Amino acid sequence: MTAEPASPGTRPGRTPRLPRTARRFQLLGAAREVFVAQGYHAAAMDEIAERAGVSKPVLYQHFPGKLELYLALLEEHSAQLVTSVQEALESTTDNHTRIVRSVQAYFDFVNDPSGAHQLVLESDLRSEPAVRQLIETAFARCVRAIAATIVADTGLTQDEADLLAVGLVGLAETTSRWWLVRGGTVSKERAVESMVELAWRGISGYPRQERPPGQPDQADGLDAAAGPPDGAGSAPAASEP
Amino acid sequence: MTAEPASPGTRPGRTPRLPRTARRFQLLGAAREVFVAQGYHAAAMDEIAERAGVSKPVLYQHFPGKLELYLALLEEHSAQLVTSVQEALESTTDNHTRIVRSVQAYFDFVNDPSGAHQLVLESDLRSEPAVRQLIETAFARCVRAIAATIVADTGLTQDEADLLAVGLVGLAETTSRWWLVRGGTVSKERAVESMVELAWRGISGYPRQERPPGQPDQADGLDAAAGPPDGAGSAPAASEP
DNA sequence: GCCGCACGCCGATCTTGACCTCCACCGATG
DNA sequence: CATCGGTGGAGGTCAAGATCGGCGTGCGGC
Numbered sequence: 001m002t003a004e005p006a007s008p009g010t011r012p013g014r015t016p017r018l019p020r021t022a023r024r025f026q027l028l029g030a031a032r033e034v035f036v037a038q039g040y041h042a043a044a045m046d047e048i049a050e051r052a053g054v055s056k057p058v059l060y061q062h063f064p065g066k067l068e069l070y071l072a073l074l075e076e077h078s079a080q081l082v083t084s085v086q087e088a089l090e091s092t093t094d095n096h097t098r099i100v101r102s103v104q105a106y107f108d109f110v111n112d113p114s115g116a117h118q119l120v121l122e123s124d125l126r127s128e129p130a131v132r133q134l135i136e137t138a139f140a141r142c143v144r145a146i147a148a149t150i151v152a153d154t155g156l157t158q159d160e161a162d163l164l165a166v167g168l169v170g171l172a173e174t175t176s177r178w179w180l181v182r183g184g185t186v187s188k189e190r191a192v193e194s195m196v197e198l199a200w201r202g203i204s205g206y207p208r209q210e211r212p213p214g215q216p217d218q219a220d221g222l223d224a225a226a227g228p229p230d231g232a233g234s235a236p237a238a239s240e241p
Numbered sequence: 242m243t244a245e246p247a248s249p250g251t252r253p254g255r256t257p258r259l260p261r262t263a264r265r266f267q268l269l270g271a272a273r274e275v276f277v278a279q280g281y282h283a284a285a286m287d288e289i290a291e292r293a294g295v296s297k298p299v300l301y302q303h304f305p306g307k308l309e310l311y312l313a314l315l316e317e318h319s320a321q322l323v324t325s326v327q328e329a330l331e332s333t334t335d336n337h338t339r340i341v342r343s344v345q346a347y348f349d350f351v352n353d354p355s356g357a358h359q360l361v362l363e364s365d366l367r368s369e370p371a372v373r374q375l376i377e378t379a380f381a382r383c384v385r386a387i388a389a390t391i392v393a394d395t396g397l398t399q400d401e402a403d404l405l406a407v408g409l410v411g412l413a414e415t416t417s418r419w420w421l422v423r424g425g426t427v428s429k430e431r432a433v434e435s436m437v438e439l440a441w442r443g444i445s446g447y448p449r450q451e452r453p454p455g456q457p458d459q460a461d462g463l464d465a466a467a468g469p470p471d472g473a474g475s476a477p478a479a480s481e482p
Numbered sequence: 483g484c485c486g487c488a489c490g491c492c493g494a495t496c497t498t499g500a501c502c503t504c505c506a507c508c509g510a511t512g
Numbered sequence: 513c514a515t516c517g518g519t520g521g522a523g524g525t526c527a528a529g530a531t532c533g534g535c536g537t538g539c540g541g542c
Contacts, residue, residue, distance in 0.1 A: 017490065017537070039368035041282050045529060055492050060530065124365040127280035159427050163435045166419045167412045174411020175404060186400050194404050202443035286501065296520045301502070 024062050027052050028076075031069050036115040040070055040125040071130060074123070077116045078138035081109050085142045089149055096204075098149065099168075100196050106172040107192055110180045121173060142169050150203070168199055265303050268293050269317075272310050277356040281311055281366045312371060315364070318357045319379035322350050326383045330390050337445075339390065340409075341437050347413040348433055351421045362414060383410050391444070409440055 018026065030052035034043045045066055049056045063069040088101035110117045120138060125131045146165035151158055172195065179191045259267065271293035275284045286307055290297045304310040329342035351358045361379060366372045387406035392399055413436065420432045 020490090023490090041365070042368045044527090056529090057493095057531070058491060061490080066529070122367060124282075124367060126363060127283050127365060160435060162423075163416060163420075163427065163432055164439060167416045167436055167439055170411045170413075170415020170419075171408045172411075173415065175408045178407045178411075179404075182403075186404065191404055194401060195408055198405060198408055198443040202439040285499090297501090298503075299519070302518090307501070 020062075023054075023058070027054070027059060027062055027069075028073060032073050032114060032116060032119075035070060035073065036118050040066075040123065067128065067130070070119075070125065071134065073116070074119050074131060074134050078120045078134060081105070081117075081120060082138050082141045082145075084109060086145050089145050095149070095153060096196075096200055099199050100192070102146070102168075103172050103176075103192050103195050103199070106176040107179065107188055110176040111188065117177075121177060139169065164203060168203075171195060171199060261303075264295075264299070268295070268300060268303055268310075269314060273314055273355055273357055273360075276311060276314065277359050281307075281364065308369065308371070311360075311366065312375065314357070315360050315372065315375050319361045319375060322346070322358075322361060323379050323382045323386075325350060327386050330386050336390070336394060337437075337441055340440050341433070343387070343409075344413050344417075344433050344436050344440070347417045348420065348429055351417040352429065358418075362418060380410065405444060409444075412436060412440060 027048070031043075031048045034048045034051055037043075038047075043066075045056055045059060048069075049059045052059070059069075063072070084105040085102055088105045089098050091101060092098060110121075120135060123131060123135060126135065143162060143165045146168060147158070147161040150156060150161040150164055154161070156164070175191065175195050179186065179188065268289070272284075272289045275289045275292055278284075279288075284307075286297060286300060289310075290300045293300070300310075304313065325346035326343055329346045330339050332342060333339060351362075361376060364372060364376060367376065384403060384406045387409060388399070388402040391397060391402040391405055395402070397405070416432065416436050420427065420429065
């Protein structure tokens, strides 16, 4: 006691006393910046607090610990990605458009100026079960959505459709991240277009695959949406034999 | 632990005094096990030494520090992956076989019982520049090898080929890891076959990029191995070394 | 208009855990 | 038989997560 408060007139007020909700939001923003820039392990709670303009105790009054803070951000952004992909798939019944919008969803997600995609796609805390589970669940939701679309519009088995969906997700993830890093060379639209074309060529002709006889194949490929292909003509240059 | 120092006569000799090379090899093996199981940050040098049956000073006599030990493992396995992919591409001139063997290279790499692929594909030390650079270099080498093949056998530009190669690498990476985790459902051969088919459909028809109609470019696909199209000049410009 | 209350905020500190070296010991060699 | 290089356990250092008492401000009640 009587430590050395020096002079009581020292300007103590740094922060204008925010309400809890606003403060929490600001802390999440600061944490996102630091976690994205440094990664989980290299990030320090001191820096997050400093970045937010508050002291560490305030941080610990809003979040029980570093892990929970990270998980809050991770949950937010992984849900955002999943929602984007699901909306892209549900927004239309034309499968080519579905692919376009899904790939675009990944590119947009990666292109977010906050760089939050790194938390979901390049986390350095996969050893933590909670983190791993969250990331894998988000991945699985995207895969499941795509696979459900595939299995609904083709005669493929669930396993086959899962595999294809995983491949497409990996393609979109990897290319979008690569495009972001090497962003200068190719425009986003061009990259998306290339990837869509690759994916579309890859799966558009699928239902005509040699299947055990007795299984009447659908009349058309994936490009046949729910209804008849009435002038959709979406197939770009698909080599239609 | 530390039951008691008790008597100094407790048979201290555990290790039969290995030569340096063998000892180093053994240390690398122990380190690999621990790093794979725990990740870099959760791994402790104590555990690596204990796993190897030696004490910590010997560990530090073979490696300057934890990071260097990790880098040695990372370099070894990333080089192994790159070599596998390069050999797969150079082993034949048939592009379909090239894809088969390349995808198989990824699946084999992931399927290694040591689990070493996690070091390269799921490292939790990307914040470290040396680690990041090593991983990205390995990735880039795989991409470059594939892109070089594409650009040699088609008229695509370097940028386009890079993009396709990145997509194929991402596809192989993601599906192989997914297959390993969900290994029970699909056999490896079946998964490889599906992915090869997807990739092959995706790129096999490529050299006939949107060209004015009326061109009878029937057999002019990637499956036509030799002979770059004469009219495909289009200023490659050779930007990257 | 004024007072007391309560809440939010801060400086300084503690503790843990992991990486990295110093004193006793033992088998091979001249 | 003596020496010497390598081995083993105990300890130092430091960074980073987590926390305790005090302070100042804004607001409801009188």
